[in-house]
Amino acid sequence: MYTQQMASSIDAPANRFKAGSLGDRNHRKVLAAAAKVFSRKGYTGARVDEIAQLAGMSKPNMLYYFKTKLDLYRAVMEDVLALWLNSIGDFCKESEPAEVMAQYVAKKMQLSQQYPEASRIIAMEIISGSPIIGDYLRKGLRAWVEDKGTVFLQWQAEGLMEPIEPAHAFFMIWATTQTYADFESQISAVLAVDDYDVEVYPAATKLVTDILIRGFGLKSRTPTS
Amino acid sequence: MYTQQMASSIDAPANRFKAGSLGDRNHRKVLAAAAKVFSRKGYTGARVDEIAQLAGMSKPNMLYYFKTKLDLYRAVMEDVLALWLNSIGDFCKESEPAEVMAQYVAKKMQLSQQYPEASRIIAMEIISGSPIIGDYLRKGLRAWVEDKGTVFLQWQAEGLMEPIEPAHAFFMIWATTQTYADFESQISAVLAVDDYDVEVYPAATKLVTDILIRGFGLKSRTPTS
DNA sequence: ATATTTCTTGACCATATGGTAAAAATTTGG
DNA sequence: CCAAATTTTTACCATATGGTCAAGAAATAT
Numbered sequence A, B: 001m002y003t004q005q006m007a008s009s010i011d012a013p014a015n016r017f018k019a020g021s022l023g024d025r026n027h028r029k030v031l032a033a034a035a036k037v038f039s040r041k042g043y044t045g046a047r048v049d050e051i052a053q054l055a056g057m058s059k060p061n062m063l064y065y066f067k068t069k070l071d072l073y074r075a076v077m078e079d080v081l082a083l084w085l086n087s088i089g090d091f092c093k094e095s096e097p098a099e100v101m102a103q104y105v106a107k108k109m110q111l112s113q114q115y116p117e118a119s120r121i122i123a124m125e126i127i128s129g130s131p132i133i134g135d136y137l138r139k140g141l142r143a144w145v146e147d148k149g150t151v152f153l154q155w156q157a158e159g160l161m162e163p164i165e166p167a168h169a170f171f172m173i174w175a176t177t178q179t180y181a182d183f184e185s186q187i188s189a190v191l192a193v194d195d196y197d198v199e200v201y202p203a204a205t206k207l208v209t210d211i212l213i214r215g216f217g218l219k220s221r222t223p224t225s
Numbered sequence C: 001a002t003a004t005t006t007c008t009t010g011a012c013c014a015t016a017t018g019g020t021a022a023a024a025a026t027t028t029g030g
Numbered sequence D: 001c002c003a004a005a006t007t008t009t010t011a012c013c014a015t016a017t018g019g020t021c022a023a024g025a026a027a028t029a030t
Helices: A022-045 A048-054 A059-065 A069-085 A097-114 A116-127 A134-157 A166-182 A184-191 A201-215 B022-045 B048-054 B059-065 B069-085 B097-114 B116-127 B134-157 B166-182 B184-191 B201-215
Strands: none
Touching: A022 A048, A022 A059, A022 A069, A022 A116, A022 B022, A022 B116, A048 A059, A048 A069, A069 A116, A069 A134, A097 A116, A097 A166, A097 A201, A116 A166, A116 B022, A116 B116, A116 B166, A116 B184, A134 A166, A134 B184, A166 A184, A166 A201, A166 B116, A166 B166, A166 B184, A166 B201, A184 B116, A184 B134, A184 B166, A201 B166, A201 B201, B022 B048, B022 B059, B022 B069, B022 B116, B048 B059, B048 B069, B069 B116, B069 B134, B097 B116, B097 B166, B097 B201, B116 B166, B134 B166, B166 B184, B166 B201
16 A cells, blocks of 8 residues: 655655756656646556656656656645645735635636646545545645635624635535536536537636625625725 | 446346345445445556455455456446436425425435445546546436426526526536545545544535525525515 | 255466666766 | 766566466255
């Protein structure tokens, strides 16, 4: 089993190669290829050789950049988590609730659209029981939720939001936005769309935003007089 | 690759063993074990031998019941899809919108709680690009959504619901309910709960129900006079 | 009880898989 | 241009993996 934990902090995506060098470029190529494969197969299902092929190099060559499959997975995970959590936007107590929510949802949706593999990798990892990021979830993410959640509590204290446990509010936002990345194959099948990006995302963003604002009962602080 | 499709209809879970016989019981044991393993590792990541061990028998013995890994996966998938779709409840146009929604959400939540592996198996399959159930999604599920969606359209025509594309309404319901099964490891990590079933599900059910009813703008047909 | 069907086992197989080592090729700094 | 460092390839290896086969053990029916 690979139930080892990674550091619970988000390190910079720094690698040991100097920017622009051959090593650096290949390093990135491998990470990109790995993200694609891991996002479809998960850790156990992914094949090292498939990743190497996708990165356009031989397996031993790829293993020169990442010594083991687990190392590679951890590296991908770090990148992906960093991307995922740095998407807070202006989450400040003083702004208009509906504005803040709209911005956050928009940002999340944009991320789902731009880096669907990132979302899927995290989803697969969590569905698998979070063997690698479990520690991070218990520490880093937990703290994040507690911190950002104060904004919701503030709004609720001001009567600008229904009494909803902040953590659950986040679960709901994440679920509704990430579903468009994670379950793309289902959604595009049901909707029978040609171009997911133009036919689904814009409409979905507006829809999810509206429903969440209404569902959370977000009120304006300065009623349009 | 295993990009073969299964029948797009949901067959009865009938097997070739007569009920209660040794064969029947073992058949079920294998299916149960397979569901657990597939739900954590996905198709490619699952190991035939691990499933056999979990079912308490040798690998060749298990392969006596299901000739190949793919056969087994298909069988599990069929069971799981049947379970998942037969959870419609009273989805009838004449009932109270809020009632219908509350019932559907409750049923979905109950399923997520009772058969979390089922939810995860579907999630993994879809995240993997629906290689096996793609055809079913394009035909069976698409038809289901179109059919059941008429209820939402009816409500909207009567002014009892905000104008929301029915399919998206379903995506939202599924996302918010299934997230509690699929992402259990994340949610329990963030909430730091001991007993997920009692500390999370009841509260989540009420929360999701309320938010969706409010978010969809469901009105009562017979206002409480 | 015995013949027959059903189930289980152990030995086995071809291939896949993650990973290694050392030589060869390439790039880079001086 | 040359030596040193970096990158890539070739040939391997041990083990894991999905699956087969024939013989043996149980159960079942007669």
